[in-house]
Every structure is written in C-alpha cells, then in structure tokens.
Amino acid sequence: MNIAGSSNGRTSPFEGEYLGSNPGPAAMFSGFLYRGIAKKILFLFPADTIHELFLKIGKQLGRFSFVKDFLAKIWVYSNHILEQNLVGLTFKNPVGLSAGFDYNADLVEILPSIGFGFNTAGTLTYEAYKGNSPPMLSRLPKSKSLLVNKGFKNKGVTKILNNIKPNSNTLGISIGATNKPYSTFEEMVENLIEGFRDAENFNNFFYYELNISCPNLQNIQNLNNKLDSPSGLKQALDKLETLNIKRPVFIKMPLERTEEDIKELIDVARPFSFIKGLIFSNLVKDRTNPAFNIEEVKKAGKGGFSGKPVEEKSNQLLRFAYKLCHDRFLLIGVGGIFTAEDAYKKILAGASVVQLITGMIFMGPQQIGLINKGLVTLLKKDGYKNIREAVGAQT
Numbered sequence: 001m002n003i004a005g006s007s008n009g010r011t012s013p014f015e016g017e018y019l020g021s022n023p024g025p026a027a028m029f030s031g032f033l034y035r036g037i038a039k040k041i042l043f044l045f046p047a048d049t050i051h052e053l054f055l056k057i058g059k060q061l062g063r064f065s066f067v068k069d070f071l072a073k074i075w076v077y078s079n080h081i082l083e084q085n086l087v088g089l090t091f092k093n094p095v096g097l098s099a100g101f102d103y104n105a106d107l108v109e110i111l112p113s114i115g116f117g118f119n120t121a122g123t124l125t126y127e128a129y130k131g132n133s134p135p136m137l138s139r140l141p142k143s144k145s146l147l148v149n150k151g152f153k154n155k156g157v158t159k160i161l162n163n164i165k166p167n168s169n170t171l172g173i174s175i176g177a178t179n180k181p182y183s184t185f186e187e188m189v190e191n192l193i194e195g196f197r198d199a200e201n202f203n204n205f206f207y208y209e210l211n212i213s214c215p216n217l218q219n220i221q222n223l224n225n226k227l228d229s230p231s232g233l234k235q236a237l238d239k240l241e242t243l244n245i246k247r248p249v250f251i252k253m254p255l256e257r258t259e260e261d262i263k264e265l266i267d268v269a270r271p272f273s274f275i276k277g278l279i280f281s282n283l284v285k286d287r288t289n290p291a292f293n294i295e296e297v298k299k300a301g302k303g304g305f306s307g308k309p310v311e312e313k314s315n316q317l318l319r320f321a322y323k324l325c326h327d328r329f330l331l332i333g334v335g336g337i338f339t340a341e342d343a344y345k346k347i348l349a350g351a352s353v354v355q356l357i358t359g360m361i362f363m364g365p366q367q368i369g370l371i372n373k374g375l376v377t378l379l380k381k382d383g384y385k386n387i388r389e390a391v392g393a394q395t
C-alpha cells in the first residue's frame with residue numbers, strides 16, 4: 001500500500017512558504033510568560049482543576065473568530081515543507097494533539113489556532129463514564145511526566161459527536177471500550193464495536209484511533225483476554241470489519257511490549273485494509289523506568305505516566321515498526337516530545353506525523369508553532385526539501 005494519499009490530484013491548499021504567521025518574538029515571549037509566570041501559578045493548583053479550567057476557557061474562546069485569528073497570528077507556523085497528504089488526509093503540519101487531553105472534544109474549534117496540524121478527541125466510549133476516582137491527573141515536573149488515571153472519562157460517542165460542528169480541520173476521534181464491568185471479553189468487544197457503530201452516523205471527523213492500550217481500565221483488566229493480545233485484537237478487528245468503515249483507522253499501540261509482541265500485533269493488523277496506521281505509543285506503567293526521578297515517582301498515586309519516560313521505548317518500537325511495515329502502515333510517533341529536536345528524532349525513526357500532550361503542558365501552547373518552525377530549520381539543515389524525505393532516514 002502506498003500511504004501517501006495525494007493521488008486525488010487536488011491542488012495543494014498550502015502553497016507558498018508562509019500561510020499563518022511566523023511565530024517569532026511574540027511566540028517566544030508567550031513561552032517566556034507561560035514558563036516564567038503562568039505555569040508557576042497554574043502548577044500551584046491540582047492538575048485536574050487546571051485541566052478542566054483550560055477545557056472550559058478553550059471551548060468559550062473557540063466561539064470567537066477574532067480570538068482565533070489573533071492566536072493564529074502569533075502562534076501558527078505554516079510552511080509547505082511540512083505539508084503532507086497521507087492515507088487520504090491532509091496534514092498541514094506534522095504536529096498533532098494526542099488523544100486524552102481533549103476527551104470531550106471541547107477544543108475542536110480552538111486547536112487549529114494554537115498551531116496543531118491535526119487533533120484527536122477522546123478516547124470516546126459507547127457509554128458515558130465519569131472517570132476513575134480522583135486524582136485523575138497529577139504532575140511529575142522533575143521527571144517531565146504526567147500521571148494519568150482518567151480511565152476514559154467522557155460523555156459518550158453520540159453526545160460528543162452531536163456537538164461538533166463540521167469544519168475543515170483534520171479531526172480524528174479515539175474510541176475504546178466503556179470502562180465498566182463485563183462478564184466476558186466478547187461482551188467488551190461488542191461495546192467497543194457499538195462505539196464505532198454510533199460514530200459511523202457522523203461525518204464531522206476524518207479518522208479513527210482504536211485504543212487497545214489504555215493501562216487505566218480497572219474494570220476491564222480481569223477478563224479472559226485483552227485487546228492488546230494477538231487473539232484479542234483479531235477478534236476486535238474481525239468485528240470491526242463488518243462495519244465497512246471507510247475512514248482510516250489507526251491503532252494506538254501499547255508501550256511495554258517486546259519487539260516480538262509488537263510484530264505479532266502488526267501481523268494481526270496487516271490483512272485488515274481499513275487499518276491504515278499505527279501509533280507508538282500509549283502510557284508507561286513501569287516505575288523503574290530510568291527517566292523517572294526516583295523520589296518523585298515513589299510518591300505518585302495510581303495510573304500510567306506520559307512524557308519523557310515514554311520517549312525512548314516508543315522511539316525504539318517506532319524504529320522497529322518502520323523496518324517491518326512502513327510500506328503498509330502510516331506510522332505516528334508520540335511520547336515525550338517537548339522540542340523540535342524531539343519531534344525530528346521520531347520523524348527520522350519512521351514517524352510521518354507526531355502527536356503530543358505533555359510537552360504542551362510543560363512548555364506552553366506556543367510550543368506547537370515553535371516545534372514546526374524548528375522542524376523546518378532541521379530539515380533544511382539536513383538538505384531535505386519536504387518532510388517526507390526525512391521519514392525513517394535513521395532506521
């Protein structure tokens with residue numbers, strides 16, 4: 001399969017070097033304000049409270065065109081070197097918002113003005129879930145990580161998709177099984193499929209992520225099979241195939257697996273033509289990961305960790321997957337991206353596009369434009385004329 005999707009002959013809407021503005025001094029200054037003042041205040045309050053506050057403010061601000069225009073002017077960076085058409089999707093730049101931050105799709109209107117090239121809402125589930133018992137989110141600043149224990153808190157697929165206005169942004173939704181007790185694995189798979197069935201009634205998004213790898217689903221952990229085992233994934237994909245989904249589906253892969261385990265999952269996914277991509281990867285659970293500050297992680301509560309502790313292993317699996325199947329699957333890199341150099345490392349390791357959450361929280365929202373701008377500098381320095389040429393160059 002050719003993952004490049006520019007075969008529709010459409011003229012690129014992104015011609016010309018700069019489209020938005022060029023995040024220069026204003027973006028640098030907002031980064032300085034965020035890290036020097038705003039973050040210091042925000043980090044005094046519980047992470048859950050601040051996350052909810054950001055979602056509320058972001059949702060309201062997204063209603064005003066003048067706010068979006070202003071933010072785009074200072075933060076968005078556009079350059080045709082970063083533009084790609086892949087698996088039928090337009091990526092105006094390769095930096096996306098990863099699943100989990102915008103779990104009820106409140107930020108769909110505002111995110112393009114922050115500078116993201118694409119964004120995933122969710123993980124959404126067939127039924128609403130109020131979230132695991134708090135705290136659902138906390139910070140590990142020394143480890144550059146967040147502790148996540150939301151367990152797919154969300155209002156449910158139909159309610160959320162009913163509230164998204166169609167727009168031209170490359171929006172995707174992540175779907176998982178509702179976090180509730182099931183008597184059998186098959187019952188859980190059925191719930192997952194019902195989520196997709198509901199989502200198929202809507203045309204206001206462009207791709208799916210199939211989340212098989214959330215480590216925080218206590219209700220689902222004791223079933224006789226798992227979605228991220230080869231036989232469990234095969235059962236889910238066999239069922240999903242019956243829905244005849246036309247939009248690309250990307251599988252969100254687990255992190256703490258051997259290359260052999262990942263190969264088995266890839267072998268299962270390969271024959272299913274609606275699976276167009278693989279995302280490396282979800283959260284880390286292992287507290288002995290060397291990227292943690294030992295004292296900090298000792299005090300952490302329940303959950304999985306994002307950020308720097310994810311980075312090395314997810315890059316390793318990405319590199320492995322590139323060698324194995326880059327001609328079959330679009331590869332998406334996620335985990336520990338804070339700077340343009342971090343994003344570039346994933347691109348060289350085989351990611352066509354990347355996603356992040358934690359880097360934005362620690363560095364500030366201006367960082368998305370600055371990462372894009374930095375990527376252009378890095379690509380040019382290495383003599384690449386388009387990001388596509390750099391994908392997998394160091395595998």
Ligand SMILES: Cc1cc2nc3c(=O)[nH]c(=O)nc-3n(C[C@H](O)[C@H](O)[C@H](O)COP(=O)(O)O)c2cc1C
Pocket residue numbers: 098099100101103122123137146148150152174211214252281282283305306307308310334335336337355356357358359
């Ligand atoms: C607050 C938060 C919530 C998350 N929730 C989800 C989720 O619902 N579904 C999912 O696939 N991944 C979820 N993740 C994992 C992220 O999508 C991503 O894979 C991981 O955080 C690594 O990227 P980062 O280091 O840039 O944060 C969540 C991460 C964070 C920080």
